[in-house]
Amino acid sequence: MPVVKVDFSKRESVKVPVPEPAITYAYLPQYSHEVSYARHNQLIQYIAKETGMPMRQVFPDTFAEHIRMVERGEIDISFSNPVVYVQLARLGSSAFARIKEPDGRPAFRGQIIVHAQNKAINTLDDVIGKRWIAVDPYSAGGYVYALGYFLDHNIHADDFREIAFAPGPGGKQEKAALAVYAGKYDVASVREGALDTVKDKINLDQIRVLAVTPEYPGWVYSARKGMDKEVVSKIAQAMFKLSMDNSDDAAILRKARTCGIIPASDSDYDTVRTLIHKIDVDDKTSILPALPPKPAQRVKNAE
Amino acid sequence: MLNKVNSMRFRTKLNAGMSLIIISLSVMLAVVVTNIAANSLIHETKRRGQVLADNIALRTTSSMLSGDLLQMKEMVDELRTVDSDVAYAFLINSSGQILAHTFTNGFPVDLKHANMITKEAAPSIKLIDTGSDKFYDFAAPVTAGGLVIGQARLGLSRSQVQVVVNGLILTISLVTAITLIISLAISTQFAHRITYRLGMLGQYAESIVRGELNLNQTSGLNRNCWEVYNCEQRECPAYGNTDRRCWQLGDTLCTNYCSNKSARDLNNCEECPVFAKNSGDEIHELAETFDVMSLSLRGHIAELEEAKNDLTKQQEILRTIFESSPDQLSLIDKNGTYVSVNQAFASFVDKSKEEIIGKREYEVSSLLNTADTLKETKQILRTGKPVNREVRIVLEDGSRKWFNILKVPVHDEHKKSIGVLGTARDITNVKDYQNQLIHSQKLESIGKLAGGVAHEINTPLGIILGYAQLLQEDFPDDGQVHKDLVVVEKQAKFCRKIVADLLDFSHQTKSQKKEMCFNNSIMEVVQLVRHAFKLENVEIIPNLDDRLPIIYGNPEQLKQVWMNLMSNAIEAIGHNGVINIRTELDINEGIISVWFTDSGTGIATNDIDSIFDPFFSTKPVGKGTGLGLSVSFGIIQDHGGTISATSPAPKQLLEDGATRTENWGPGTSFKVVLPLDEMGYE
Numbered sequence: 001m002p003v004v005k006v007d008f009s010k011r012e013s014v015k016v017p018v019p020e021p022a023i024t025y026a027y028l029p030q031y032s033h034e035v036s037y038a039r040h041n042q043l044i045q046y047i048a049k050e051t052g053m054p055m056r057q058v059f060p061d062t063f064a065e066h067i068r069m070v071e072r073g074e075i076d077i078s079f080s081n082p083v084v085y086v087q088l089a090r091l092g093s094s095a096f097a098r099i100k101e102p103d104g105r106p107a108f109r110g111q112i113i114v115h116a117q118n119k120a121i122n123t124l125d126d127v128i129g130k131r132w133i134a135v136d137p138y139s140a141g142g143y144v145y146a147l148g149y150f151l152d153h154n155i156h157a158d159d160f161r162e163i164a165f166a167p168g169p170g171g172k173q174e175k176a177a178l179a180v181y182a183g184k185y186d187v188a189s190v191r192e193g194a195l196d197t198v199k200d201k202i203n204l205d206q207i208r209v210l211a212v213t214p215e216y217p218g219w220v221y222s223a224r225k226g227m228d229k230e231v232v233s234k235i236a237q238a239m240f241k242l243s244m245d246n247s248d249d250a251a252i253l254r255k256a257r258t259c260g261i262i263p264a265s266d267s268d269y270d271t272v273r274t275l276i277h278k279i280d281v282d283d284k285t286s287i288l289p290a291l292p293p294k295p296a297q298r299v300k301n302a303e
Numbered sequence: 304m305l306n307k308v309n310s311m312r313f314r315t316k317l318n319a320g321m322s323l324i325i326i327s328l329s330v331m332l333a334v335v336v337t338n339i340a341a342n343s344l345i346h347e348t349k350r351r352g353q354v355l356a357d358n359i360a361l362r363t364t365s366s367m368l369s370g371d372l373l374q375m376k377e378m379v380d381e382l383r384t385v386d387s388d389v390a391y392a393f394l395i396n397s398s399g400q401i402l403a404h405t406f407t408n409g410f411p412v413d414l415k416h417a418n419m420i421t422k423e424a425a426p427s428i429k430l431i432d433t434g435s436d437k438f439y440d441f442a443a444p445v446t447a448g449g450l451v452i453g454q455a456r457l458g459l460s461r462s463q464v465q466v467v468v469n470g471l472i473l474t475i476s477l478v479t480a481i482t483l484i485i486s487l488a489i490s491t492q493f494a495h496r497i498t499y500r501l502g503m504l505g506q507y508a509e510s511i512v513r514g515e516l517n518l519n520q521t522s523g524l525n526r527n528c529w530e531v532y533n534c535e536q537r538e539c540p541a542y543g544n545t546d547r548r549c550w551q552l553g554d555t556l557c558t559n560y561c562s563n564k565s566a567r568d569l570n571n572c573e574e575c576p577v578f579a580k581n582s583g584d585e586i587h588e589l590a591e592t593f594d595v596m597s598l599s600l601r602g603h604i605a606e607l608e609e610a611k612n613d614l615t616k617q618q619e620i621l622r623t624i625f626e627s628s629p630d631q632l633s634l635i636d637k638n639g640t641y642v643s644v645n646q647a648f649a650s651f652v653d654k655s656k657e658e659i660i661g662k663r664e665y666e667v668s669s670l671l672n673t674a675d676t677l678k679e680t681k682q683i684l685r686t687g688k689p690v691n692r693e694v695r696i697v698l699e700d701g702s703r704k705w706f707n708i709l710k711v712p713v714h715d716e717h718k719k720s721i722g723v724l725g726t727a728r729d730i731t732n733v734k735d736y737q738n739q740l741i742h743s744q745k746l747e748s749i750g751k752l753a754g755g756v757a758h759e760i761n762t763p764l765g766i767i768l769g770y771a772q773l774l775q776e777d778f779p780d781d782g783q784v785h786k787d788l789v790v791v792e793k794q795a796k797f798c799r800k801i802v803a804d805l806l807d808f809s810h811q812t813k814s815q816k817k818e819m820c821f822n823n824s825i826m827e828v829v830q831l832v833r834h835a836f837k838l839e840n841v842e843i844i845p846n847l848d849d850r851l852p853i854i855y856g857n858p859e860q861l862k863q864v865w866m867n868l869m870s871n872a873i874e875a876i877g878h879n880g881v882i883n884i885r886t887e888l889d890i891n892e893g894i895i896s897v898w899f900t901d902s903g904t905g906i907a908t909n910d911i912d913s914i915f916d917p918f919f920s921t922k923p924v925g926k927g928t929g930l931g932l933s934v935s936f937g938i939i940q941d942h943g944g945t946i947s948a949t950s951p952a953p954k955q956l957l958e959d960g961a962t963r964t965e966n967w968g969p970g971t972s973f974k975v976v977l978p979l980d981e982m983g984y985e
Contacts, residue, residue, distance in 0.1 A: 001428065001429070001430045002429055002430065003429075003430045003431075003432050003437075004417045004418065004429050004430065004431050004432065004440075005431075005432045005433075005434075006411060006413045006414050006417050006431050006432070006433055007411070007412075007413055007433070007434070008411045008414070008433040008434075008435075009411075010411060010412045010413060011406070011408060011409030011410060011411050011412060012409050012410055012412050013409050013410070014401040014404060014409075014410050016372060017372075017396065017398070017400040017401075017402065019370065032365060033364065033365040033368040033369055033447070034364050034365065034368070034447045034448065035448075036368075037368050037447040037448050037450075037452075038447060038448025038449065039448070041447075041448055041450065057368075058369070058370075059365070059368045059369035059370075060369075061369065255448075
């Protein structure tokens with residue numbers, strides 16, 4: 001083994017590294033930082049190269065932190081779900097682009113799943129009195145869409161014996177699906193396509209989709225309040241240029257789990273606002289900002 | 304050196320050998336195990352370090368991405384708290400900036416570039432030498448989405464590892480030492496046990512050598528075969544035999560595993576429960592073999608003793624035969640050296656046996672050895688043909704002896720001559736008898752011849768005598784013719800006497816035998832001659848057995864014998880002497896003996912053998928016919944008796960009641976023995 005002589009007496013104090021000034025880009029931490037990085041690093045590199053502006057990805061740990069960082073101006077470009085965007089829009093953010101789902105639709109749905117062997121739940125009404133694990137209080141497909149769907153069917157949050165949220169950060173969709181699969185919870189709500197991410201871990205035959213929510217617009221790119229419009233426009237143009245027809249672009253888009261980025265406006269998300277309002281007005285339901293820590297803890301323990 | 308080892312006691316050798324093996328193995332094992340363990344430990348340490356580095360790299364990915372310096376600091380510090388071997392840890396981002404480290408007094412400037420990750424993002428280990436200590440430096444890439452976003456570095460103190468290795472070496476050494484001591488103790492005990500048992504076997508063997516065969520090396524059986532099989536075959540040689548194992552007996556009646564009765568087949572026995580319960584290790588088997596050997600030896604020795612006794616007895620008999628044989632016996636080896644001689648031989652050559660044995664044949668002077676003896680022996684050895692010859696020798700006292708010498712070759716098992724057995728038998732008596740036989744045959748021939756001639760002569764002789772007497776009457780008594788005729792008559796009568804004697808000698812005269820008084824027969828003759836003998840001053844002293852023995856014989860012929868004997872006696876005495884006549888009846892033997900002993904001049908030694916020959920006479924010519932004793936011999940023989948003469952006469956016979964006279968000679972004694980009845984001579 002090679003021996004390297006090092007003089008330990010020669011020492012220096014280490015300065016805290018200060019990041020270079022750049023446009024910050026954040027992906028709502030639906031997944032772990034590594035996944036976020038893996039999915040969006042190439043896109044960011046592409047945008048930086050395309051716009052000639054330095055860009056840097058930042059990693060908030062939670063949905064709430066993501067919202068707070070946008071509010072504080074630490075995130076310039078936010079890629080979030082419609083529910084979070086509605087919150088960000090309240091803080092001055094504006095949508096400028098949205099992605100198309102891998103199947104090409106610019107919208108997605110939520111799925112309510114149960115264990116295939118769970119004979120106690122055959123219809124939607126059977127979920128009353130059962131334990132429900134959702135992805136996150138801010139999750140669109142993983143919670144809000146399902147909750148709206150339950151309300152449409154006259155099932156309220158307090159009809160459940162327990163509502164838990166998957167522990168974060170990251171991997172929350174998978175954790176919710178796994179909790180049902182393991183039998184720890186009776187019902188889980190995940191976004192459409194999330195089951196594909198766990199197909200290697202569980203036997204999907206053991207999962208039964210009890211219901212699918214109505215379709216809502218997909219994930220959205222928004223610029224923080226006070227962001228230079230020109231900069232936003234450059235970024236948007238760079239995004240819109242990406243085409244699945246170009247192999248390099250296709251690789252970037254596939255990494256980002258989309259098949260294209262299209263222009264968007266704030267009004268595209270009015271249906272979501274309506275849904276949130278419906279939930280808000282439900283006297284018995286209060287989802288924001290009350291985060292039920294105990295069920296989540298239980299889920300963690302269950303893991 | 305090898306001799307020294309060879310001369311060592313077996314126990315010492317065994318101990319030394321086992322100790323050497325154990326020590327060598329222990330040292331070898333200790334070294335190998337220590338090496339392997341140390342290498343494994345170092346390898347494990349490296350692996351652990353790499354795992355720790357990989358782990359921190361994995362765990363910090365998120366923090367590194369989010370730029371959470373505090374969390375990264377906590378993580379690297381945590382490493383030191385959870386693992387004391389971790390000397391340092393730090394994280395570097397892709398720009399080479401230190402994000403977090405565990406050093407308290409500044410970061411070593413050169414450490415960052417000492418072990419940088421290559422472009423391939425492969426983990427790297429390097430040994431960092433600080434001068435005072437050495438560290439294994441592990442570098443693990445921090446990756447996200449397949450891209451390297453930084454690296455985690457970890458330093459494990461090599462001295463810490465070395466302390467563990469040293470501890471390991473110490474532990475292994477201690478365990479080895481303890482194992483060594485225990486092994487040596489066990490092996491010593493084992494060696495002691497083996498050598499003790501071998502020693503016991505040795506003592507047992509020495510006991511056997513000393514002849515103590517009654518010891519038993521192995522104890523009794525744990526379970527006897529008849530107990531194991533509940534056997535009731537009491538006639539089986541193994542039944543009740545606690546001295547010998549059943550598998551040592553070839554003729555048991557057991558049919559379980561001993562079907563092959565011709566010989567012990569231990570392969571069969573190995574499956575037999577009796578064998579399984581009682582057999583031991585090789586030394587035990589050896590001891591049992593010793594027991595069997597001892598038992599066999601006892602049997603063989605007893606047989607040998609018996610054979611030896613037989614042999615001794617046979618030897619004694621042979622020696623007795625050899626020694627008591629009157630024949631001279633000698634055994635000569637192929638070199639001509641005396642191997643053995645008997646007492647008769649030794650006495651003959653007037654030497655002790657010890658003086659003779661070992662000497663060459665020509666070195667022992669014997670009257671029987673001639674110049675050709677050596678040649679003769681060699682010839683026998685060469686040809687293998689025996690030699691049988693008769694030798695006459697003359698002893699120092701002048702007497703003659705005849706010996707029959709028989710020399711036969713002695714062969715070995717390959718029919719090769721290895722010596723000569725010599726026998727020299729005194730056959731003087733046989734020779735005498737042989738001579739007598741020849742003599743008798745001669746006499747018989749002469750008798751027949753003489754009888755035939757006498758018979759033919761008798762008639763013309765009678766005519767001559769008749770005519771001579773008739774012619775005398777024709778011539779005057781004083782005439783010359785008359786005188787000549789008287790001479791013719793006298794000589795004719797003499798011739799007739801000779802013819803009559805010849806006829807008697809040849810038994811051609813008829814003899815009439817009848818019962819008669821032996822004493823009377825003698826006394827009649829005595830009365831007849833007593834007066835005439837008195838004139839010559841010769842006294843006849845009869846000492847007759849008063850039991851009046853009666854015999855079956857011809858009185859006239861016997862009286863002629865007595866007359867002949869007494870005539871010979873008076874002729875031998877001449878004047879002044881005695882004739883002692885003694886008869887003795889032996890009823891047990893059925894014989895009557897008579898001795899006519901005179902005090903005459905006796906008979907010369909050379910003549911005594913010839914006195915019964917016809918026409919043998921010591922008298923002057925014309926005084927005797929030489930046929931008297933021959934005729935007497937014939938008559939006595941005709942009566943089935945014997946007649947013999949002894950001169951000088953035995954004193955007690957001669958002087959019995961006699962008074963010595965002037966010319967008292969050595970005398971002659973004739974002994975006549977006759978059977979009492981006719982059976983004796985039929």
